[in-house]
Amino acid sequence: MQVLVETLVNQCRRFYKIGTLTMSRSLSQRKCLSNALTESVPFSRDFLFRQYFDPTSSTYTYLLADVKQQEAILIDPVIDWVERDSKIIQELGLRLKYALNTHMHADHITGTGRLKLLLPGCQSMISRTSGAQADVLLEPDDRINFGRHLLEVLPTPGHTEGCVTYVCREQGVAFTGDALLIRGCGRTDFQGGSPETLYNSVHSQIFTLPENYRLYPAHDYSGRTVTTVAEEKLLNPRLTRSLDDFVNIMKNLNLAYPKMIDKAVPANKVCGLYGVCEEKEQ
Template identity: 50%
Template sequence: MSIELATPRLLLRQLMDRDTWTYTYLLVDPDTQQGVLIDPVREQLERDLALVRELGVELLYVLETHVHADHVTAAGMIRQQTGARIVYSEAAQVKAIDRAVNHGDSIAFGNFTVRVLATPGHTNGCVSYYVDGMVFSGDALLIHGCGRTDFQQGDAATLYRSVTQKLFTLPDATLVYPAHDYKGRTVSSIGEEKRWNPRLGNQRSEAEFVELMSNLNLDLPKKINEAVPANLETGISFDPKRYLHEAFSMADLHTAWQSLPEDELIVDTRSPQEYDSGHVPGAVNIPFGEEDRHVDALKEYKKIYLYCRSGRRAQTVLADLSILGLDNLACVGHSGMPEWQRAGYPVAT
């Protein structure tokens, strides 16, 4: 008798910042332990990093649904400590990010793919993220509500079309995870919101919605003057030379490897166990977290090429070594050893 094992479902952790009623979501592929974090809050940085460490997550991306006005993001600090790449909508025009996305783009981690849905209206740079029967809707669609439309280029008619033409066209069983809830609710569904949402449900017309939103008369968020400027800089004072670099692929590394001079070095930043299982011939192993011990030796090289499995650790090592004064670095920031192996390049063990 054969037993077929079902594909593991995505691991989800829903976290809350009670001061701002903000939800942060950690999504993890249980097969590969690769994950993404959605809408992190600065005050919860240590909590979120501790959870990532405890679960053994290789954090690939920080996904932001929009430029928040009620809290400062932890995205920049998380990138500093994990190498995770920061993702915003291109329309948000946020500085110093790693990837700007548009409607229909996809973001892969492990065996899962996040689909980007442009859902402007609360702000002009709002996006929702759909993956594995769940949609993380930011402030566009809340549980029995929606985001306001009276600041940050908000527009009620635009938000109406974003929700009704994009989110409400998802399957009714799709779980809705919003960026906030002020009544302690944790999750809804598209089917529930289409029927019961008092602002957008029950086939409310666009004209009715626009009139309703124009008469809310809400106070501005308390932290808007701090949060918006900070979030346009990923939550930190940012030096792009340390955290951003030109794209360098494993194919580029292979080209460099074929004629590597003595004053250049390839560094594998994975663990010793990963390195022993297969690495680029001639590469030396400096595991992520140990790079500061080798600064003086690395300064002797004209050029150093860094790689790992997915680019996360290599990118973090690049940032750390840059802070310590090295400027002779190149980094494979979007792939790693599996790509080298798939290409059929030589492997040493």
């Protein structure tokens, strides 16, 4: 009987210790989240940031600019909205230096090609590993300058082979494409996708950024516009799991075949110019 009592006491102590450690970790995580939410990096006065939305594909397009030198870049433009984008850029007195994509999209046609027709002098950009054409093929750790500002190119494959994340460290922001979404991530079952690769990309490239960095994805389907590194490290229901759990989740999503993929991918391989040249000649 005494042995049984001692065993039960030891088990209670062990469970109490585990529970205390778990609670301690949870409180520590919540404190980090609280700090990240209240200590975001303020934008400098010469930095312009605008976020636009395509309701058809739930795609976000981002306009960044140096307001003093009047140089701008556009991230993930959608072909249906290039007239809107070019008009805003002209109204603000900016010169579009680059139109760039986070990856070769499968749910919409990029606007980079048509923007080059509307705003001569603009160059297109995409990662070399995407397999798409562009004026500038980006490599890991490349720097994209616009005025005095710059973006760093981080390789974050897994959704597709050519996914990258663009980071502006001075402003404390990163543009994650489909690699990391708000409380989610891009699918991994086409275009060279790999759940193992995506998991490692997010954990090694995005989750190692400062926790108060704001993250802007390529899409959101619930009206959310921004998240932070701390939020996703604590709250992302997929990427907070173990690698094995994540792989199992991604392999059992049973998602429908993308509606636009057969049209979008061939167009995006040629910078979105598929069909545009023919229209211009008519």
